[in-house]
Amino acid sequence: MSRIAARFAKLKAEGRGALMPFVEAWDPDHATSLALLKGMPAAGADLIEIGCPFTDPMADGPTIQLAGRRALDAGASMKNTLAMVRDFRADDTDTPIILMGYLNPILSYGVERFCADCAGFGVDGLIIVDLPSEEADLVLPHATANGLDIIRLIAPTTDDARLPLVLNGSSGFVYYVSITGITGTRTASGDELADAIPRIRRFTDLPIAIGFGVRTAAQAAGAVTHADGAVVASALIDIVKADLDSNGGKPKPDTVARVLAQVTALAEGVRGVRSAA
Amino acid sequence: MNAPSPRFGANSLRNGPDARGRFGEFGGRFVAETLMPLILEVEAAYNAAVADPAFQPELDRYLKDYVGRPSPLWFAQRLTDRLGGAKIYFKRDELNHTGAHKINSCMGQILLAKRMGKTRVIAETGAGQHGVATATVCALFGLPCTVYMGAVDVARQAPNVFRMKLLGAEVIPVTSGASTLKDAMNEALRDWVANVRDTFYIIGTVAGPHPYPMMVRDFQSVIGNEAKAQLHEAEGRLPDMCVAAIGGGSNAMGLFHPFLDDPSVRLIGVEAAGHGLDTFQHAASLSRGRPGVLHGNRTYLLQNEDGQIQEAHSISAGLDYPGIGPEHSWLHEIGRVEYEAATDQEALDAFQLCTRTEGIIPALEPAHALAHVAKIAPAMDRDKIIVMNLCGRGDKDIFTVAEALGVKL
Numbered sequence: 001m002s003r004i005a006a007r008f009a010k011l012k013a014e015g016r017g018a019l020m021p022f023v024e025a026w027d028p029d030h031a032t033s034l035a036l037l038k039g040m041p042a043a044g045a046d047l048i049e050i051g052c053p054f055t056d057p058m059a060d061g062p063t064i065q066l067a068g069r070r071a072l073d074a075g076a077s078m079k080n081t082l083a084m085v086r087d088f089r090a091d092d093t094d095t096p097i098i099l100m101g102y103l104n105p106i107l108s109y110g111v112e113r114f115c116a117d118c119a120g121f122g123v124d125g126l127i128i129v130d131l132p133s134e135e136a137d138l139v140l141p142h143a144t145a146n147g148l149d150i151i152r153l154i155a156p157t158t159d160d161a162r163l164p165l166v167l168n169g170s171s172g173f174v175y176y177v178s179i180t181g182i183t184g185t186r187t188a189s190g191d192e193l194a195d196a197i198p199r200i201r202r203f204t205d206l207p208i209a210i211g212f213g214v215r216t217a218a219q220a221a222g223a224v225t226h227a228d229g230a231v232v233a234s235a236l237i238d239i240v241k242a243d244l245d246s247n248g249g250k251p252k253p254d255t256v257a258r259v260l261a262q263v264t265a266l267a268e269g270v271r272g273v274r275s276a277a
Numbered sequence: 278m279n280a281p282s283p284r285f286g287a288n289s290l291r292n293g294p295d296a297r298g299r300f301g302e303f304g305g306r307f308v309a310e311t312l313m314p315l316i317l318e319v320e321a322a323y324n325a326a327v328a329d330p331a332f333q334p335e336l337d338r339y340l341k342d343y344v345g346r347p348s349p350l351w352f353a354q355r356l357t358d359r360l361g362g363a364k365i366y367f368k369r370d371e372l373n374h375t376g377a378h379k380i381n382s383c384m385g386q387i388l389l390a391k392r393m394g395k396t397r398v399i400a401e402t403g404a405g406q407h408g409v410a411t412a413t414v415c416a417l418f419g420l421p422c423t424v425y426m427g428a429v430d431v432a433r434q435a436p437n438v439f440r441m442k443l444l445g446a447e448v449i450p451v452t453s454g455a456s457t458l459k460d461a462m463n464e465a466l467r468d469w470v471a472n473v474r475d476t477f478y479i480i481g482t483v484a485g486p487h488p489y490p491m492m493v494r495d496f497q498s499v500i501g502n503e504a505k506a507q508l509h510e511a512e513g514r515l516p517d518m519c520v521a522a523i524g525g526g527s528n529a530m531g532l533f534h535p536f537l538d539d540p541s542v543r544l545i546g547v548e549a550a551g552h553g554l555d556t557f558q559h560a561a562s563l564s565r566g567r568p569g570v571l572h573g574n575r576t577y578l579l580q581n582e583d584g585q586i587q588e589a590h591s592i593s594a595g596l597d598y599p600g601i602g603p604e605h606s607w608l609h610e611i612g613r614v615e616y617e618a619a620t621d622q623e624a625l626d627a628f629q630l631c632t633r634t635e636g637i638i639p640a641l642e643p644a645h646a647l648a649h650v651a652k653i654a655p656a657m658d659r660d661k662i663i664v665m666n667l668c669g670r671g672d673k674d675i676f677t678v679a680e681a682l683g684v685k686l
Contacts, residue, residue, distance in 0.1 A: 055454065055586045056571060058466045059309040065453055077583040103307060104569045108584025130570065132313045134297065134306050155311035157473055162314060180311055181471035 003096040003124045004149050004172040007047055008207045008228065017224025018046040019270040020209055021263050022100070022233035024067040025050050025084055026076030028244055028251060033071075035256045037088050041095045043260040044267025049127070049231060052081050052101030059129045061184035063234040066241065078105045078114070082121045089122035098151060098172075100127040106139070115142035125149035125172045133166050140169050153177050154200055156192070163203045173207040176200065176227065178214070184234030187213035190222055197226040217269030224273050232266055290537040290613060293604060298487020298574075301610060303603035306486040307570045312466075315473045316573075320488040322393045327495075332388070336496075339384050343417070344374045346381075346499065350507035350664070355634040363517070363657035365650060367637070367667040368504045368532065377640065377669035378500060378528045379410035383479055385496035387414040390477035397476045398422045401465040403430055403458035403524065404595035404642065405437025406669055407481030412446035414479075422446040425464040427457035430594045437673050455588040458524075458598045462572050482525025483602030486573030490602050497531025504664050505535050512662060518543040521666040522646040523616070524560065524596035526605045528668035533614060543615065546605060547649045549591035550618035560589035562601040563609050563616040576603040592621035592677060593641035595669070619648035625681055627651055628671065640669030641677065 001009070011018050023036045040048050053071035057064060085097055099118065106114050106128065118126070126148055131139060133152065143150050149172025157180060158166055167174065176196060178188035188196075193210065200208055210223040211231030223230035236259050243255045285291040293300040298320075306316055326332040340346040351367045370378040390398060398420050402408030408424040415422035424441055428450040431438050441448050454460035462485075469478045483490045483497070501519075508516055519536055521529035523546040536542045551559035559565065562577040569578040571586055579587040579599035589599040608614040619627070624641055627648035631639045639647065646665050654663060671678070679686050 054584075056459065056463050058463050058572070059311070059470060061467075062453075072585060079583075102570075104571060104578070104580065104586070105584035107569055108580065108582070129309050130307045130573070132306060132308060132310055134313070153310040155309070155314075157311050157314045159314065166310065177309075177311055180473050182467045185471070 002147065002149055002172065003094065004047065007096050008173065011046060015274050017227065017270055017273060018209065018229035019044055019220060019263070019267045020047045020049055020229050020231045021045050021236055021266065022049040022051055022231060024064065024071055024237060025052060025081040026071035026074045027067040027237065028070045028240060029074045030080070032251050032256060034084055034087060036259055037084060038091060039256060039260045040263055041092055043263040045095065045263055047096040047098060047229070049098045049100045049233070050081065050085065051233070052078060052099055052105060054102040054105055057102060059182055061182040061234065063184040063237050063241065067237045078109045082117055082123070085123050086121040096124040097122060098125040098127060099123050100129070103128050103130050111139055112142045115139070115146040115148055118148055119146035123148065125151050127151045127153065127175060129153065133168065136169055151175050156180050156196065160199070163200065167204050170206065173209050173229065174200065174204060175231070176208055176210050177212045178210050179212050181212070183212055185213065187215065187219060193223065193226040217265045220266045221269040221273045224270050230270060236262060285538065291534060293607065294487060294491055298491070300604045300607035303568070303574070303576050303606040304487055304490055305575050306573060307575065308486045308573045309470060311470050311473060316486050318393070322389055323488050323492050326389055326392060336385055336388055340381065340499065344380050344384060345372065347503040347507070348372050350504055350511065352511070353635050356631070359634050360651060360654040362654040362659060363661035363663045364659070365654060366508065366516070366662065366664045368500060368664055370500055370528065370666060370668045371637070371639065371670035375406070375410045375413050376672065377406040377410065378497060378531060378666070379407040379481055380413065381499055381531065382481070382493045382496040382527065383407070383410040383414045386477070386479045386492070387418050387420070390420070390479070391418060393477065395475060395477035396420065397472065398479055399425070399465050399468050399476055400479045400481060401425045401458065401461040402481060403427070403461065403597055404593065404640070405430065405434040405441065405673060406595060406640070408446070408448070409437050409440045409444070411479045412441040412444035415446065416444045423468065424448050425451050425461040425468070427455070427461045428452045429456040430458065430461070433677055434594055434673055435676070457589070457594070459586065459589070466572070482527040483530045483604060484525045484572055484574055484576065484600060490574065490604055493527055494530045494534055494604060497527050498534045500528065500531035500666060501533060501535035504532060508662070508664060515539055515542050516664040517541070517661045518545060518663045520545045520547065520646045520650050520663060521668065522547050522596060522642045523601060523605065524549070524598045524642065525600070526602040528666050530602060530604060532664070532666045537613060544613065545649065546614055546616045547645045548616060548618045549593055549596035549645055550620040551590040551592070553620055554618055557587070558590035559618070560591045560596050560598060561618045562599060563605065564618055566599070568606065571600050574603045576600055576606045577609070592624060592681065593645065595640070595642045596645065617649050619645040623648035625678065628678060637667065638671035639667055640671045641674045642669055643667045
């Protein structure tokens with residue numbers, strides 16, 4: 001059983017949903033992002049998404065765009081993003097790590113070598129934003145050969161006719177993009193989620209995580225009322241950015257602690273809800 | 278969806294893309310899932326329009342009576358004499374309404390948007406020509422229009438910004454990245470993701486996810502089809518060479534496509550070499566880039582060793598793009614089209630040459646094509662014929678040129 005499947009099985013047995021915080025690799029620098037990553041499991045993260053910086057993140061709002069820019073300016077690359085996973089795995093062999101990013105840096109790295117290195121360094125799953133099902137054969141065989149889960153995005157625009165195609169070849173969990181829009185902007189209403197999640201469940205037994213627009217503990221709790229997990233990204237990055245803005249571009253001594261405190265607050269929100277599944 | 282049957286015979290180079298939107302290994306549909314259903318909807322609507330006997334006549338009527346097509350094919354006698362070699366013809370797409378070739382495709386796309394019942398239009402623009410053309414057709418059809426434009430381009434193309442506003446469009450300056458065309462396209466795609474249900478994205482070049490490279494090429498092919506017929510009338514034969522500037526590559530694709538199956542016709546695309554191909558300040562994706570994925574398609578891109586996209590540079594805002602349409606990448610790899618480059622300085626020299634010898638102020642984009650023509654025409658025999666796409670007029674560029682020439686206006 002993959003780490004992702006094992007983790008969701010464990011949470012299901014506990015009767016609760018998953019909190020999946022996001023950390024942009026190398027934002028604003030290597031040390032800060034590695035400290036965030038390493039601190040997240042103890043703070044309450046059940047799975048962790050690592051954002052792979054890209055110059056042109058077309059599905060991301062200003063928060064993640066700027067985080068990616070800061071990371072690249074600090075020297076981020078695909079290679080040293082993978083190295084962060086290796087360093088994380090030195091202390092933690094249980095928490096699933098999912099890389100989220102765009103296709104071009106993966107193509108540039110070499111898809112086959114990338115998937116092999118991901119597996120070797122301890123990555124469990126991939127979310128490739130600009131790789132829809134129609135193009136997935138570029139990556140899927142190599143991901144499968146290396147035991148990596150391919151986590152598909154499902155959007156409000158993905159209709160019933162299309163869902164089987166999108167789900168075909170997806171594993172680990174499915175990621176419901178809860179709004180038509182970019183990250184860190186709008187938030188889906190409870191009614192929208194109450195319509196969307198059961199619709200997707202008719203087509204898959206995979207766990208469903210909700211992302212895009214989940215910012216607060218209450219919203220994370222709302223998300224796991226309907227689904228199996230909540231992804232929080234921009235709200236955590238905003239804490240980093242506020243510190244950088246007020247401290248001459250440098251993180252403050254307690255920046256990491258405050259982001260992790262927010263992860264804990266989100267985790268408490270999630271843990272206060274019995275899972276719907 | 279359904280594979281289009283070969284329109285031009287089994288061995289034609291004009292049958293692409295395949296059912297997946299690929300030209301060889303280039304093209305495709307690399308967009309977020311939110312957009313994917315919409316992309317498929319655009320493709321289905323376009324295929325239905327092409328199959329509808331009423332669609333092309335309607336487009337033709339707008340092209341004739343509103344855009345002013347056919348654009349003339351002008352024998353540039355004085356320029357030919359000056360260069361002393363091949364006969365040079367200009368395909369005068371700068372005489373179109375709004376002053377460039379961009380409106381050919383905008384007119385086709387707005388008719389498609391209407392057919393699809395879309396009530397809002399967005400576009401990206403570099404030099405502003407595509408933005409002006411989009412704002413124009415939106416005014417004509419009464420649709421609200423939002424144009425994304427890099428903040429750097431807003432500054433260097435101020436007259437076009439004002440034109441768009443006069444036409445009723447909202448112009449949003451984009452400050453991410455290098456604040457030029459690439460960033461404007463990112464922002465337009467982000468708008469589209471957030472407004473999928475009511476919005477049509479009028480893309481300005483032969484790039485983006487399938488079906489855009491095919492659709493924009495089809496609409497722009499009116500250029501090559503007319504040129505072929507006009508030259509036949511004037512000279513009774515095919516040209517020996519067609520030359521066009523390349524940013525994303527829409528004017529070049531429009532000129533070249535009808536000639537792809539005529540092996541005697543050399544086709545030359547001219548990229549922007551900026552300060553020089555061996556500097557890092559150019560926009561020559563084919564000469565100095567390598568394949569990757571950006572803006573929905575797989576194509577040649579300027580990128581670093583980590584797959585991060587690099588900023589392009591050109592004096593011409595319309596060529597200032599680190600990618601190129603996927604069909605060009607394929608034509609480059611199979612060797613059917615040759616790709617050359619001209620520097621900022623060479624384009625400026627050609628700009629002045631054209632102005633003084635022909636009384637035509639060209640845009641800086643076709644000035645790159647002319648710069649290459651000026652390099653090669655003198656060595657060609659006098660009975661050879663070159664058709665060059667004069668795809669835009671230079672009124673928008675006079676401030677940039679004045680600055681480059683050290684003139685205060």
